Amino acid sequence: MARGTGVLNEYVVGVNQPVTSPDKNVVSNKGGAVIGVAFSFETEAADGAGSKYRLIRMGANWVPLFLELNCDALTGATEVDLGIYDTLEHGGAVKDIDAFMDGVNISAGYAIDSEINALSALALANIGKDIFTLAGDSHPTPDGEYDLVLTMVSEIAAAGTISFRGEFAKNA
Numbered sequence: 001m002a003r004g005t006g007v008l009n010e011y012v013v014g015v016n017q018p019v020t021s022p023d024k025n026v027v028s029n030k031g032g033a034v035i036g037v038a039f040s041f042e043t044e045a046a047d048g049a050g051s052k053y054r055l056i057r058m059g060a061n062w063v064p065l066f067l068e069l070n071c072d073a074l075t076g077a078t079e080v081d082l083g084i085y086d087t088l089e090h091g092g093a094v095k096d097i098d099a100f101m102d103g104v105n106i107s108a109g110y111a112i113d114s115e116i117n118a119l120s121a122l123a124l125a126n127i128g129k130d131i132f133t134l135a136g137d138s139h140p141t142p143d144g145e146y147d148l149v150l151t152m153v154s155e156i157a158a159a160g161t162i163s164f165r166g167e168f169a170k171n172a
Helices: none
Strands: 033-043 050-059 062-071 078-086 094-104 147-154 160-170
Touching: 033 094, 050 078, 050 160, 062 094, 094 147, 147 160
Parallel strands: none
Antiparallel strands: 033 160, 050 147, 062 160, 078 094, 078 147
16 A cells, blocks of 8 residues: 555565655664673863863664753853764864754753753754764775764863763664
């Protein structure tokens, strides 16, 4: 039955979705292996605008499920982005500077139980897509990895702690 012509009974994600579906390159309805990360790091007072904190290496076939950020009050951190970069071994160039967070103000801090959703800039249509697709590539990088980078668009005026937690599914 053609879509829009009656009652549907079909898979909406995964390898069994209709041929007409625009996105077959997603974690299928069978799921995928989960990769979890959690860590904290310290910023320095007067980390300059444009500072890049390379948080983790992501596999090209990873799919972000959730990313959360907590932090101390960081005077001056009024605009931060979270995005995808090539690894330093491949030049470290930006792929999408704000794929996940765009211009977020973290200066007031985010305590435990008041995390900021670090996927706030991800479009609904991009949920379930793998990293190399979100990076705008038609094929993964040569080593199959990208960096997740937190960029301080504004200059930090006080040292503090940033904590990050995330889960990804490994796409087949």
